[in-house]
Amino acid sequence: MFALGVLLFMVAASLLAPVYAHLVAHVNPFPANVQGTIDLGGKTVSVLQPSSVGFGVTPIGPTWHFSTYFLGADPQGRDVFARLLYGGRISLLISFSAAVICCAIAAILGMAGGYFGGAIDWVVSRIFDIVWAFPVYLLAICLSVILLTSGLNVGFIHIAPGSLLLPILIIASVYVPYVGRPVRGIVLTLREREFIQAAIGSGASDWRILRKEIWPNVAPTVMVFFPMMVAFNMLTESALSFLGVGVQPPNATWGTISNDGLQLLYTRPWVSVAPGICIVLTCAALNVLGDGARDAFDPKAKLRGGA
Amino acid sequence: MVSFVVRRIVSAVLVMFSISVMVFLIFFATPGVNPAARIAGRSASPQVLAQVTAEFGLNRPLPIRYGLMMWHLFFKQDLTSYVNIGVKVIPQITGAAPVTLSLVFGAAIIWLVVGVLGGLVAAANRGKWIDPLIMFGGIAAVSIPVFWLGQVVGLLTQTKFHSVFRWLPGSGYVSFTQSPVQWALHLLLPWLTLATLYAGVYARVLRAELVNAMNEDYVRTARAKGLSERRILMRHALRCSLISVVSLFGLDFGSLVGGAALLTEVVFGLPGIGMLTDTSLQNLDLPVIMACVMYGAFFIVVASAVVDVLYAVLDPRVRVVK
Numbered sequence: 354m355f356a357l358g359v360l361l362f363m364v365a366a367s368l369l370a371p372v373y374a375h376l377v378a379h380v381n382p383f384p385a386n387v388q389g390t391i392d393l394g395g396k397t398v399s400v401l402q403p404s405s406v407g408f409g410v411t412p413i414g415p416t417w418h419f420s421t422y423f424l425g426a427d428p429q430g431r432d433v434f435a436r437l438l439y440g441g442r443i444s445l446l447i448s449f450s451a452a453v454i455c456c457a458i459a460a461i462l463g464m465a466g467g468y469f470g471g472a473i474d475w476v477v478s479r480i481f482d483i484v485w486a487f488p489v490y491l492l493a494i495c496l497s498v499i500l501l502t503s504g505l506n507v508g509f510i511h512i513a514p515g516s517l518l519l520p521i522l523i524i525a526s527v528y529v530p531y532v533g534r535p536v537r538g539i540v541l542t543l544r545e546r547e548f549i550q551a552a553i554g555s556g557a558s559d560w561r562i563l564r565k566e567i568w569p570n571v572a573p574t575v576m577v578f579f580p581m582m583v584a585f586n587m588l589t590e591s592a593l594s595f596l597g598v599g600v601q602p603p604n605a606t607w608g609t610i611s612n613d614g615l616q617l618l619y620t621r622p623w624v625s626v627a628p629g630i631c632i633v634l635t636c637a638a639l640n641v642l643g644d645g646a647r648d649a650f651d652p653k654a655k656l657r658g659g660a
Numbered sequence: 661m662v663s664f665v666v667r668r669i670v671s672a673v674l675v676m677f678s679i680s681v682m683v684f685l686i687f688f689a690t691p692g693v694n695p696a697a698r699i700a701g702r703s704a705s706p707q708v709l710a711q712v713t714a715e716f717g718l719n720r721p722l723p724i725r726y727g728l729m730m731w732h733l734f735f736k737q738d739l740t741s742y743v744n745i746g747v748k749v750i751p752q753i754t755g756a757a758p759v760t761l762s763l764v765f766g767a768a769i770i771w772l773v774v775g776v777l778g779g780l781v782a783a784a785n786r787g788k789w790i791d792p793l794i795m796f797g798g799i800a801a802v803s804i805p806v807f808w809l810g811q812v813v814g815l816l817t818q819t820k821f822h823s824v825f826r827w828l829p830g831s832g833y834v835s836f837t838q839s840p841v842q843w844a845l846h847l848l849l850p851w852l853t854l855a856t857l858y859a860g861v862y863a864r865v866l867r868a869e870l871v872n873a874m875n876e877d878y879v880r881t882a883r884a885k886g887l888s889e890r891r892i893l894m895r896h897a898l899r900c901s902l903i904s905v906v907s908l909f910g911l912d913f914g915s916l917v918g919g920a921a922l923l924t925e926v927v928f929g930l931p932g933i934g935m936l937t938d939t940s941l942q943n944l945d946l947p948v949i950m951a952c953v954m955y956g957a958f959f960i961v962v963a964s965a966v967v968d969v970l971y972a973v974l975d976p977r978v979r980v981v982k
Contacts, residue, residue, distance in 0.1 A: 482671075483678045486964070488920045488956045491937060495686050495953065498941050588805050592923055595807045596938060611808060618811060619819050626815075629808035636803035644799075 356641035363635050367441030373434075427613050427624050436605050437627055444606040444632070447521050447590050452582040454525035456575050459532035464567055466533075467540025468559070477537065481530040489527050493589060496523045497598035520593065520600055524586050531585075532578045536571055543570055573650035580646060584639035591632055607632050664972050672965045679957040680950075684726050687946055688718075733951060749951045752936060759833050760932035762843065763850055763924065764916040768909075770855035775862025776905065782863065783870035784893055794863060801860025810853045810927030817849065831929040850928045854921055858912060862905060869901035876900075903974060907967045914963020918956030 427433050466477030484492065500519050512518050543549055543566075552562045587607075593599030594608025602609070607628035614624025696712045713719055717728045733749070782794040817828055828849070834842040873879060874897055882892045922934030929935075933952060940948035 479678070482675050483682060486675050486679055486957050486960045487682075487953075488915050488918060488960065490920060490922055491953055491956055494938070494941050495683065495949070498944065499686055584803065588803075591805045592807060595805075595923070596926070597942070608805075611805075611811075615811070618815055622815055625808070625811055629805060629812065632805050632808065633800070633803050637799050640799045640803055 356638040356645075359634055359638040360642065363441060363631065363638075364445060367438055367445055369438070373438055427610070427617075433610070433614075433624050433627065436610055437607070437631065440605040440607045440610050440628060441631060443517065443600060443604050444587060444590060444608070445635075447517065447524065447600070447606065448583045448586040451521045451525040451528075451586045451590075452579055454521065455528045455582055455586075456532055456579055458525065459529045460536055460568075460571060460575055462529065463533040463536030464540050464563055464571060467537040468544060468563060468567060470544075474537075477533075481533055481537075484527065485530040485534070487527070489589070490592060492527045493523050493593055494596065494598055496526075497593055501598060501601060517600065517604060520590060524589050524593075527589070528582060528585060532575065532582065535574055535578075539571055539574060540567055543567055577643060577646045577650050580639045580643040584636040584643070587632060587636055587639075591628075661972065665969055668965050668968055672961045675961050676954075676957060679961075680730065680954055681726065683950060683953045684729060687949070688725060689722060729947075729950065733947070733954070749947050752948060753933070753951055753955055756931060756933045756936045758835065759930050760917060760919065760921060760925070760934065762836065762847060763854065763921055763930060763932060764913065766844075766847055766851040767854040767858070767916075767921075768913055770851055771858035771862060772909070774855065774859040776866060776902075778859065778863030779866025779870065780893070780898065782867045783874070783897075784890070786871065791867075795867065798860040798864045798867075801856050802864070804856065806853065806857060806923040807927050809856060810850075810924060813849050813853055814927070833930045833932075847930075850924050850930060853928070854916075854924045861912075862908070865908060866901055866905055869904050870897050873897035873900050903971075907971060910963045910967040910970070911960070914959040914966075915956070918959030919952060920956070 427436065462477050462480070466474040497520070500523070512522075549562065549566055552566050557565075590599055590606060591608030591611065594606055595612050597612065599608055600606045611625045611628040614621065614626075614628075617624050696709050696716075696718050717725045778794050778798065782791045785791050814831070827845075829842065829845050832846060834846050836843045870893070874893070876897075879892055879897055882896050887895075917933075919933040919937050921932065922938055924930070925932045925934040926938050933955065936948065937952040937956070939945075940952060
């Protein structure tokens with residue numbers, strides 16, 4: 354319950370990002386604000402101050418005033434706290450939609466392979482084998498590097514290079530075997546069970562059996578995987594953004610904000626540390642929910658990770 | 661048994677081949693991308709473009725291009741990088757491999773000890789305060805982004821508590837043959853950072869397996885014989901549960917040695933396979949990317965084949981069912 358609370362809090366805070374930015378802090382967290390000044394305790398302070406080492410500028414640190422630059426500014430003078438809220442939207446959006454797409458593709462492939470067997474199963478299993486044998490981050494980075502600069506143009510599908518769809522699709526596709534393999538295994542054993550044989554014997558169509566008999570038995574496994582996939586996706590997204598091949602500006606995510614703060618790590622650590630804390634809290638909440646779902650349904654599911 | 665091993669090796673070779681084709685297609689056949697311009701760099705002269713086109717056979721059909729690439733990579737071993745002109749690919753890989761191996765080996769020892777101990781203690785103390793505490797630690801460990809943990813660790817030891825951690829060197833790598841002490845000191849933080857995630861995973865997996873095993877019939881039999889709970893846990897339940905930990909370890913170790921420790925290496929500035937892959941990807945140094953991915957896939961494929969064969973040795977049922 355506490356975990357659900359943390360997760361809902363993160364979602365609500367991200368959804369309220371425009372409210373905070375427009376009504377409370379009166380900032381626009383996207384354009385650079387190099388010349389900007391703020392009113393701090395009656396004094397006017399510039400957002401980027403001369404650096405203590407004598408050259409360059411250092412953004413102001415956390416003011417701890419909720420109304421303005423709560424967590425300080427990033428190297429371009431933008432309000433980190435407001436960006437954090439906006440970043441949460443994209444981070445959560447990518448993680449959730451990638452998990453939905455990943456689970457959907459995995460369920461379809463796994464069910465088709467396990468149920469129909471033969472050539473379909475051979476193709477499905479080989480796809481899983483190949484993607485599985487690819488180091489997750491390597492595959493994601495390879496795809497990102499090539500797609501982020503040129504976009505995706507296959508037949509009538511055109512996705513612009515900066516589109517959020519690209520990271521979503523990339524992250525979704527690399528994790529497909531992690532869900533698809535267990536689904537296929539379950540369907541393989543279900544296939545031999547009496548109630549499926551009975552359905553086949555009574556002349557039910559494949560489509561009907563898949564929908565009415567197989568899917569209800571596969572759904573719990575997919576539901577156990579779902580929160581963990583969201584957590585995995587969030588970590589993957591932040592890692593890709595950290596390496597500079599994730600979400601591209603002007604969009605911001607917790608990963609890109611953390612990356613922006615890297616050059617300030619020793620002077621203004623909060624720029625990098627705060628988004629990390631958001632990621633840790635959200636992922637921990639998702640993992641707790643996943644454990645809860647596993648206890649409720651209890652399939653023997655395991656995940657393999659990468660670092 | 662022999663036929664099982666042979667089948668497993670054949671399928672491993674097939675997977676390796678498919679991966680090489682897939683990487684090749686990603687970089688050479690993505691619609692709307694001009695591969696010559698990609699490889700030669702962002703502002704390449706027409707001469708360089710022509711040279712790239714000739715060397716990789718870009719004006720010839722796809723299968724021939726693929727063959728040329730593999731021929732230069734594996735048989736002639738003279739593939740050179742385009743970003744650092746004249747630097748051969750294979751020596752770069754062999755130079756980076758020991759760094760990754762040092763990192764993964766040390767981290768593996770830490771995460772195995774911590775993970776197995778954590779899982780054991782948690783399972784042995786089910787219902788007491790220490791179990792949820794360890795499991796909470798496990799959840800926290802698997803929820804932390806590795807690169808972020810690396811940054812925070814660096815921040816704490818290099819600045820905030822610098823006086824306490826003065827004995828720790830900065831980032832970078834010193835080879836074992838140069839100075840074993842400096843080698844260990846430089847790798848200490850990367851080891852701990854990398855081990856955190858896996859220690860969490862292993863503690864969670866082992867605890868779940870142990871809790872499952874404690875409900876099995878053979879444990880009830882052992883209880884009925886009057887064995888102590890401790891003896892049942894250590895001698896009976898743990899033995900069975902370790903099988904899944906061992907197979908997990910095989911896969912993780914394989915993928916990490918193959919470059920999956922990329923984030924840890926980049927954060928701590930360790931010039932291993934992961935870092936080499938990252939730099940080559942950022943620079944679009946295609947020959948190096950190709951070699952790195954093949955290298956990484958090789959270890960994963962070998963690891964999963966070894967794990968499968970081990971499983972077949974331990975559990976004869978697997979041989980027939982596959």
